[in-house]
Amino acid sequence: MNERIVNSIKYICSLVIIAIAPEWTQRNMLAEALLIENLQRRGLSTPEHDARALEIVSVWGRISAVRTRSNELEAEYIAAGHELSAEDCETIKAALVAAGE
DSSP, X not given: OHHHHHHHHHHHHHHHHXXXXXXXXXXXXXXXXXXXXXXXXTTOOOHHHHHXXXXXXXXXXXXXXXXXXXXXXXXXXXXXXXXXXXXXXXXXXXXXXXXXX
């Protein structure tokens, strides 16, 4: 039962994260962040680079908050010791969306 709960919550979490930033966007942001970090270390970044870095950090902060809340919800629902209902799944989704706002 625990595995089903964890897998269900992780699936809902993945949908929320993809709504924040699709996977291709996440990959592009990682590559861009590495490039900007390299430029910053060499003293070659522009104000536009720095602003973009802040945008990327903001998106990753939202994704991190969703992941953290997902882990908390997994623990809560496992401790409750029952199968997830459709209502539980909607509640979980709402909590994860709120965490990512």
